[in-house]
Amino acid sequence: MSDRRYRTAIVGTGGIAVAHGRALKDLWHRADLVAVADVDPTRAKAFADRWDVPHAYDGLAELLDAQQVDLVHLCTPPEQHAPLAVQCLRAGVTVLVEKPPTLSLAEFDEMVEAERLSTGHVATVFQHRFGSAANRLRRLAAAGDLGRPLLATCATQWYRDDAYFSAPWRGTWESEGGGPTMGHGIHQFDLLLSVLGPWIEVTALAVRQARPTDTEDVSMALVSFDNGAVASVVNSVISPRQTSALRFDYEHATVEVEHLYGYDDKDWTFTPAPGHDTLLAEWTADGQNVPSGHAAQIEAVFDALDRGEPPPVRLADARRTMEFVAALYASAFTGKRVRSGQIGPDSPFTTRMDGAGAPWKEAASP
The missing domain is CATH 3.40.50.720 (NAD(P)-binding Rossmann-like Domain)
Known part of the structure; x- marks a missing residue:
């Protein structure tokens, strides 16, 4: 060093x-x-x-x-x-x-x-990619110890009141680029993507339920991955009981974390499938407990x-996450499934995350 x-x-x-x-x-x-x-x-x-x-x-x-x-x-x-x-x-x-x-x-x-x-x-x-538990999960998954990835769930359900959006750059497509998909849940689903790898297809919705914003305040997506896994992703700023939760179901174990703005090892649980109890020792073997966070x-x-x-995180890695954001909005606002690589230079979702405009904007026009 x-x-x-x-x-x-x-x-x-x-x-x-x-x-x-x-x-x-x-x-x-x-x-x-x-x-x-x-x-x-x-x-x-x-x-x-x-x-x-x-x-x-x-x-x-x-x-x-x-x-x-x-x-x-x-x-x-x-x-x-x-x-x-x-x-x-x-x-x-x-x-x-x-x-x-x-x-x-x-x-x-x-x-x-x-x-x-x-x-x-x-x-x-x-x-959130950098806590020791996330590193451990990626290592065990890459080694094949957990078996095939089957199912994952990713939820960022936070609460931001109307006053939070009084800052002029918040809640606008022009200044923030999007709602909780872009500014809040992105940490959790970036960790999801860092574990499961390349995604193939997104089916999504985005809605404005309660907040005085131009952007969505809730989005949801169903995602398929190259490795055969499927996942659900929820992003919200209208949820009074706040949580950030990820769950990964592999053939041989379930690995979960629930926290709010950062985790350490105590926030994770590891549940081996029947017949795979020895995996628990592998999960705890390195003895490290590095919290996620800026440090x-x-x-x-x-x-x-x-x-x-x-x-x-290098640009190639970050682009995969940003393309996922664009695909989520494109699917939500067109009502169609969107595949990886589909949003090209001519797509309106390349230059703006809301494409030609969010549906509620059109509905509000005279």
């Missing part, structure tokens, strides 16, 4: 930036947070004071002009992710982008092209940079 400490910066000092600041403080031996930037200079200064950051700027351009940094953490509202990430790449700086990485597949592919021309890289924050992913980013490799 390298003794190098990476010079890092945070752009956007709202709520999610606190998770990045805390993670970098925990990783002080590997990272030096040298600068922050925000369009609100007062907020940038307050954040810098809280986390003992020596420099605060009112924009990314000023920060990049003044500082030599190895990694920029993008914690801005979603509509700014793609343009700011491209700006970092043009400066040859690696960037860690909060979810969703872009508002559309078209934006995502522009970022892919910018990375191709840069010495820098883009990683997307999908921190786990950021440490994995530094590990990759130490090895001279692109950091996780």
